[in-house]
Amino acid sequence: MSENADFVPLLLDWFAQNRRDLPWRRTYDPYGVWVSEIMAQQTQLDRVAVYFERFMARFPSVAALASADETEVLKAWEGLGYYSRARNLLAAARRVMAEHDGRLPADFAALRALPGVGDYTAGAVAAIAHGQDHVAVDANVLRVLARVCDIDAPIKEPAGKAQATSLARELLPPGRARDYGEALMEFGALLCRPRNPDCPACPLAEHCAARRLNIVADRPVLSKSKDITPLNVATGVLVHAGRIFIQKRLPKGAWANLWEFPGGRIEAGETPEQAVVREFAEETGFATRVETKLAVIRHGYTTYRVTLHCCLLRLTDVPETAPLPEPTLTAAQESLWAAPDELSRYAFPAGHRKLIEQFGESLRGRASGGWGPEAPRPPTRRKG
DNA sequence: AATTCGTGGTT
DNA sequence: TAACCAAGAAT
Numbered sequence: 001m002s003e004n005a006d007f008v009p010l011l012l013d014w015f016a017q018n019r020r021d022l023p024w025r026r027t028y029d030p031y032g033v034w035v036s037e038i039m040a041q042q043t044q045l046d047r048v049a050v051y052f053e054r055f056m057a058r059f060p061s062v063a064a065l066a067s068a069d070e071t072e073v074l075k076a077w078e079g080l081g082y083y084s085r086a087r088n089l090l091a092a093a094r095r096v097m098a099e100h101d102g103r104l105p106a107d108f109a110a111l112r113a114l115p116g117v118g119d120y121t122a123g124a125v126a127a128i129a130h131g132q133d134h135v136a137v138d139a140n141v142l143r144v145l146a147r148v149c150d151i152d153a154p155i156k157e158p159a160g161k162a163q164a165t166s167l168a169r170e171l172l173p174p175g176r177a178r179d180y181g182e183a184l185m186e187f188g189a190l191l192c193r194p195r196n197p198d199c200p201a202c203p204l205a206e207h208c209a210a211r212r213l214n215i216v217a218d219r220p221v222l223s224k225s226k227d228i229t230p231l232n233v234a235t236g237v238l239v240h241a242g243r244i245f246i247q248k249r250l251p252k253g254a255w256a257n258l259w260e261f262p263g264g265r266i267e268a269g270e271t272p273e274q275a276v277v278r279e280f281a282e283e284t285g286f287a288t289r290v291e292t293k294l295a296v297i298r299h300g301y302t303t304y305r306v307t308l309h310c311c312l313l314r315l316t317d318v319p320e321t322a323p324l325p326e327p328t329l330t331a332a333q334e335s336l337w338a339a340p341d342e343l344s345r346y347a348f349p350a351g352h353r354k355l356i357e358q359f360g361e362s363l364r365g366r367a368s369g370g371w372g373p374e375a376p377r378p379p380t381r382r383k384g
Numbered sequence: 385a386a387t388t389c390g391t392g393g394t395t
Numbered sequence: 396t397a398a399c400c401a402a403g404a405a406t
Contacts, residue, residue, distance in 0.1 A: 081390025138402040
């Protein structure tokens with residue numbers, strides 16, 4: 001362990017030279033640090049910055065956030081993923097108003113008790129916002145310590161995490177928790193990267209056990225990866241009397257409380273057109289037919305790789321002048337018929353948002369009744 | 385302990 | 396391109 005004893009000053013020097021200029025590093029006000037840490041979970045910082053600035057402009061304080069509608073908070077989160085983070089952040093803000101007089105607590109245990117705040121985030125806020133001697137062990141820290149200190153347990157499993165966390169605490173220079181925590185993470189993100197770490201430029205090279213043993217490629221030890229299931233899904237954009245049918249998803253599960261176009265899995269032996277008509281009937285009670293196929297959108301998420309077949313639907317045997325019908329919802333908590341321009345107000349999953357962006361013009365045209373059978377085609381973009 | 389929960393960038 | 400992965404938390 002002695003070879004690790006004094007790499008921390010070198011790490012702090014490196015950070016002083018390579019620290020990125022990020023918006024929440026301007027004042028380190030606790031609310032901003034908290035928001036940034038929630039946004040940063042499982043998300044790369046460069047992608048967070050834009051969302052952060054927009055979020056802070058709209059919800060500049062705990063009080064402003066606490067008094068907001070969830071719909072608006074989810075809209076601000078649209079595209080970031082893991083939407084329970086946004087719902088928990090709002091719930092936590094309301095609890096801070098009720099229980100902490102509107103000021104984010106500084107105490108680790110009080111932070112840790114807020115919804116959406118785990119060990120990492122509580123430590124990060126305590127250290128980065130308040131300068132308390134706590135560690136924030138994220139995936140960067142796990143990787144850096146696995147290499148520098150040669151941790152041979154699978155680093156994402158409890159034993160590996162425990163070793164890394166213990167080391168991180170031992171190495172923490174008292175009074176410098178903010179710089180130390182940010183430095184470990186920044187170092188992992190910029191230099192000691194997962195794939196191609198820049199060992200030749202590494203200021204810790206002489207202290208790195210993995211490098212000395214020539215096993216950098218074997219650290220950290222990874223767990224078995226899980227296979228990704230391909231999934232075919234059909235979704236329908238139902239247009240009637242100038243409006244588009246959307247529904248608000250249930251309050252639990254994937255994309256909770258976000259809006260969507262109804263649809264679902266394409267079963268074996270089904271065409272996308274058959275599936276979307278069936279799903280629409282199951283979820284809304286509406287009898288529909290496919291007018292055109294709008295797009296095939298591919299998007300992946302952690303355990304699935306989805307191919308989304310998007311169809312434009314019309315009500316069957318209902319004249320365009322008939323009033324907007326009421327659905328019988330089975331897979332949603334609420335629904336509405338939106339004017340095309342209103343779709344931008346609601347938070348949609350990324351795949352559905354892509355659909356709206358690609359076909360917004362076409363949908364506007366169709367909704368206003370001005371389109372014949374040959375609607376404008378999207379630019380077909382095929383590689384190779 | 386193992387799953388679930390998104391999305392986009394990188395290699 | 397397919398696989399991997401990111402300033403994790405909740406269940």
